[in-house]
Amino acid sequence: MALGFSPEELTAIKLSLRVGFWAMATSLPVALLVAMLLARGRFWGRSLLNVVVHLPLVMPPVVTGYVLLILFGRRGALGAPLAEYLGIVFAFRWTGAALASAVMGFPLMVRAMRLSIDAVDRRLEDAAATLGANRAWVWLTVTLPLILPGIVAGMILSFARALGEFGATITFVSNIPGETQTLPTAIYTFLQVPGGDAGALRLTLVSVAISVTALFASEAIAQRASRRAAGL
Amino acid sequence: MLSVSLSHRLGDFVLDVAFDSEGGLTALFGRSGAGKTSLVNAIAGLYRPERGYVAVDGEVLTDSAIGRFLPPHRRRVGYVFQEGRLFPHLDVRQNLLYGTWFAPRRAGTAELDHIVGLLGIGHLLGRRPAGLSGGEKQRVAIGRALLARPRLLIMDEPLASLDEGRRAEILPYIERLRDEVRVPIVYVSHSIPEVARLATTLVVLSEGKVAAIGPTAEIMSRLDLFPLTGRAEAGAILATRVAAHDAAFGLTILRAASGELRVPHLDLPVGAALRVRIRARDVMIALAPPQGLSALNVLPGTVAEIAAGDGPIVQIRLDCAGEPLIARLTRRSVETLGLRPGLPVCAVIKSIAFDHHSFAGAAPGAVGSDAEIADG
Numbered sequence: 070m071a072l073g074f075s076p077e078e079l080t081a082i083k084l085s086l087r088v089g090f091w092a093m094a095t096s097l098p099v100a101l102l103v104a105m106l107l108a109r110g111r112f113w114g115r116s117l118l119n120v121v122v123h124l125p126l127v128m129p130p131v132v133t134g135y136v137l138l139i140l141f142g143r144r145g146a147l148g149a150p151l152a153e154y155l156g157i158v159f160a161f162r163w164t165g166a167a168l169a170s171a172v173m174g175f176p177l178m179v180r181a182m183r184l185s186i187d188a189v190d191r192r193l194e195d196a197a198a199t200l201g202a203n204r205a206w207v208w209l210t211v212t213l214p215l216i217l218p219g220i221v222a223g224m225i226l227s228f229a230r231a232l233g234e235f236g237a238t239i240t241f242v243s244n245i246p247g248e249t250q251t252l253p254t255a256i257y258t259f260l261q262v263p264g265g266d267a268g269a270l271r272l273t274l275v276s277v278a279i280s281v282t283a284l285f286a287s288e289a290i291a292q293r294a295s296r297r298a299a300g301l
Numbered sequence: 302m303l304s305v306s307l308s309h310r311l312g313d314f315v316l317d318v319a320f321d322s323e324g325g326l327t328a329l330f331g332r333s334g335a336g337k338t339s340l341v342n343a344i345a346g347l348y349r350p351e352r353g354y355v356a357v358d359g360e361v362l363t364d365s366a367i368g369r370f371l372p373p374h375r376r377r378v379g380y381v382f383q384e385g386r387l388f389p390h391l392d393v394r395q396n397l398l399y400g401t402w403f404a405p406r407r408a409g410t411a412e413l414d415h416i417v418g419l420l421g422i423g424h425l426l427g428r429r430p431a432g433l434s435g436g437e438k439q440r441v442a443i444g445r446a447l448l449a450r451p452r453l454l455i456m457d458e459p460l461a462s463l464d465e466g467r468r469a470e471i472l473p474y475i476e477r478l479r480d481e482v483r484v485p486i487v488y489v490s491h492s493i494p495e496v497a498r499l500a501t502t503l504v505v506l507s508e509g510k511v512a513a514i515g516p517t518a519e520i521m522s523r524l525d526l527f528p529l530t531g532r533a534e535a536g537a538i539l540a541t542r543v544a545a546h547d548a549a550f551g552l553t554i555l556r557a558a559s560g561e562l563r564v565p566h567l568d569l570p571v572g573a574a575l576r577v578r579i580r581a582r583d584v585m586i587a588l589a590p591p592q593g594l595s596a597l598n599v600l601p602g603t604v605a606e607i608a609a610g611d612g613p614i615v616q617i618r619l620d621c622a623g624e625p626l627i628a629r630l631t632r633r634s635v636e637t638l639g640l641r642p643g644l645p646v647c648a649v650i651k652s653i654a655f656d657h658h659s660f661a662g663a664a665p666g667a668v669g670s671d672a673e674i675a676d677g
Contacts, residue, residue, distance in 0.1 A: 192386055198373040199345055199380040200449045201403030207374075210399075214390040297390050 078268055080247050081255035082275055084163060088251055089231035092170035093224050096178055100223060104182035125237075126176040134240025137169055141241075165242035166249045170231035177230055178223035185219020186212075218294040225287035229280055252276050303327065303357055303453060303485060307343050309350040316340060316350075316509040325501030326479045326486040328517070330493075331529070336509040337489045341455045344487065345380050346373040357453045357485070374403065379451030379484075383458045385438040387430035393441050394426040400449025416444045419482070420474055436467035440474060447482065454478070457489045468495075475499055497521060497538055497578040498660075505529050521578075522625035524608035524616045535616070536580035537627045543573045552597075552652065559621035563597040564655040575660055581616065583654035584628035587647045588638055598650040602626060604642050607635065619648055 074082070106112075107119055125133050141148040141159040151157045159165035189212055197207045235253040242249040244258060256272045259265035306319035316336045320327075329337045343350045346362065349370050355363040357378070362371045379400075387396050397413065417423050420440045430438060439459050446454055456475070460468045476499065478484060490496050496503060496517065503520040505513040507529050513520050518538040520526065527535050541555040541562065553567040555575060562577065569575065590599055602621035609615050615635050619626040626648050630640075640646070 190386075192382070192384075193388060195347055195373070196380065196382060196386040197388070197399070198347075199376075199378060200400035200445065201374050201377070202399075203372070203374045203403075206403065210402075211388060211390075 074271065075268065077246055077250075078255065078272055081250050081252055081272065084166075084247075084250065085232055085252040086279075088163060088167045088170055089228045091164075091167040092174060092231040093178075093228045095167070096171040096175050096227060097220075097224060100175060100178040100227075101182060101220065104179045104186055104223075107179070108183050108186040122179050123176045125173050130173065130234070130236025131240050133172060134169060134237035137165075137172065137237065137241045141165065141168065159242070161242050161245060161249060163242075163248055166234075166238050166251060167231075169237040169241045170234040171227070173234050173237055174227035174230035177226040181223035181226055182216065182219045185216040185222075188219075189215050214297070217297075218291045221287060221290045221294060225283055229283055232276065232279060232283075302359070303487065305340075305344060305353075305355050307340065307350050307353040307355070309339070309343065309348075309353070311339065314339075314509060316343075318506065318509070318511050320504050320511055320514050322485075322487075322502045322504075324483075324485045326475075326488055326499050327502045327504060328488045328490055328496045328500035329504050329506055330490055330496050330500075331506035331512075332491055334508075335506040337491075337506055338457055339509075340506070341380075341457055341487060341489055344453070345378045345455055346371060346376050360452070377450065377452050379446030379449055379454040381439070381442050381446050381454070381456040381459045383461050385430075385435075385442040387433075387438055387441055387445070389430055391430075392426070393422065393428050393430065393433070396430065396441055397426075397444050397448055399445060404448075404450045413448065416447050419477060420444045434467070435463045436470045439463065439467075439471055443474065443478070447478070447484065451484060454484050454486045455489075456486060458491070459488075460490075460492070460495065472498060493521075493535070494578070497536070498576065518625070522618060522627055524606055524618055524627070527608070527616055535627060535629075536578050536583075537618075537625050539577045539579060539624055539626070541575050541577050543567065543569050543571050543575060545571060557600070557621070558624050559602060559626075560600045561598075562600075562650070562655075563652050564659075565652065567660065577655070578659050579626060579650060580654070580659075581627040581629040583650055584626060585649040586617065586619075586628055586630060586634075586638065586640070587649055588644075590647050591649060594649065596649045596651045598652060600626065600648045600650070602646060602648055604640050604644045604646060606642060607640060609635070619646065621648065 103118070103122060107115065138145070140146055143149065143152065143160050148159060157164070159168050193211055194207050197211045202210060233253060234251070235257070238249065238251060239254055244250050244254040250258065252272055252275065256269045259269035259272070302324065303322045307316060309316045314336070316339050318336070318340060329340060331337050342348055343353060344355055350363065350365065352365045353363050354365070361369060362376050363369065388399065391399065417426070420443060422437065422440050422444060425433060425437055425441065430441070433441065443459070460471055463471065479486060479499065488499060500517040503515065503517040504511060505520060505526060512529055513523065513526055522537045539557045541557045543553060544556040544561065545554045546566065547554060547563070551566045552563045553569070555562040555564060555577065600621045602619040604617060605620040605625070606618040607615060609632065613631050615630055615632050617628045617630060617635070617640065619628060628648065
């Protein structure tokens with residue numbers, strides 16, 4: 070038994086990391102697209118999109134979880150066809166926990182990216198165009214490298230949010246050991262049973278350790294990226 | 302060959318210009334707000350003008366009549382911006398090569414070496430833009446634009462953000478582009494010394510319109526344009542050749558159509574062609590060849606035009622063997638001397654009136670000669 074963790078505790082730790090990674094990885098391309106649209110797009114419904122993106126930030130997590138349950142439950146408007154045609158099931162699975170975490174972390178990710186996109190000197194993009202780069206190349210060779218610090222910051226925020234996600238997850242996919250029991254729900258469970266304090270404390274320490282490591286890593290990566298973007 | 306005709310409204314400002322130019326360096330001259338940058342941005346395709354026609358060497362880039370508008374990346378119009386706009390996340394070498402990734406035919410190492418040598422930036426290749434001086438940044442920006450193999454090069458006040466010393470550092474390189482690389486250049490400026498030194502063709506812009514266009518020497522000697530070209534720096538340009546050096550007195554003798562000019566020593570071979578700008582305020586007028594005067598340069602000519610205004614200062618254009626020379630005198634002097642068109646006179650210019658702003662090399666040998674010209 071490594072470091073004195075019980076099998077349940079180890080399962081919860083691994084599951085949390087898995088949920089956090091997939092929540093971050095799957096929302097990354099969508100968040101980047103939405104951030105570009107919000108920062109640069111001039112289209113009807115832009116404010117509406119902005120509001121929708123930010124909803125999970127201001128709604129009670131339980132409400133978000135319930136909305137997910139209605140939409141992605143077994144008989145949900147999106148859940149039923151997804152299960153039937155693609156075999157993707159969210160309800161009471163770890164994938165549902167990842168979805169809930171992704172949704173909750175999405176506004177944080179978009180905001181971080183959007184700030185960095187707004188900060189890009191667009192005159193550099195004009196300069197790239199006069200040198201023969203079409204819009205796709207301009208984006209890949211100028212815009213993307215310049216917003217990299219913002220992307221990294223957004224990824225870390227999303228990952229950290231996923232590790233801490235509780236309300237939406239427990240509402241949407243419940244608290245099933247080995248399937249949807251992540252660090253916060255496991256800690257909550259330990260606190261509900263007599264003599265569970267020790268386990269709760271151990272998981273709390275793990276939680277703190279992961280968060281601190283993630284923050285240090287993001288700080289280091291973002292610093293390197295912004296030094297690069299500043300031309301140093 | 303560049304052909305431009307544009308009409309575009311930006312708020313209250315209306316840009317409505319048309320001009321043609323035959324290669325060389327075409328300077329767009331005018332005050333801030335005259336529409337210079339709007340004009341070149343339209344040539345580069347950075348915005349779509351309401352109505353317009355832009356063609357370079359027969360290739361039509363914009364023609365609103367048939368709805369043609371090439372996007373900037375397909376124009377092959379190089380652009381050197383006022384602020385350089387180097388990519389901060391790339392080093393100097395990557396900046397230089399950026400355009401070659403997209404050029405129809407890749408620039409080889411030889412070409413990179415040639416441009417790097419031409420601009421004197423070999424020692425900077427591994428550096429990041431943030432660590433460069435203003436002058437170094439501009440030279441890298443020029444190299445970057447050239448390596449993309451443009452058919453036309455736009456330079457929008459490339460020296461405006463630099464101090465005097467750095468300007469003198471860049472000017473010879475721009476002359477080399479004009480004379481050696483032979484890429485047609487559209488050069489935006491509001492500096493008379495720069496324009497006088499560099500431009501083959503001069504387009505004077507005022508409030509979004511073309512006020513005048515023609516060969517630089519001709520336009521700069523037009524008295525009616527002085528309100529636009531600026532009185533203090535106004536002057537005429539003479540085409541000269543180095544005739545001899547006077548080692549004993551440290552002077553160089555230049556031959557112009559109307560006579561000889563003695564100027565402080567220039568490190569140029571005999572026979573080298575040189576443009577000399579003579580500021581109107583440095584020219585005196587005498588009715589007869591003067592005696593007992595320290596000034597060394599006396600050119601005979603006739604009064605061609607007198608532009609009298611309300612003020613105490615009068616602009617006078619002289620015809621010196623077919624070449625124009627401008628003088629600024631007080632109205633009192635004009636009356637005292639009884640100057641009138643057709644009167645034969647002598648123009649008198651002190652040798653030390655020639656400083657490093659006065660000369661522009663038309664021959665390769667003149668490059669870099671600025672530093673050797675003594676200040677008076």
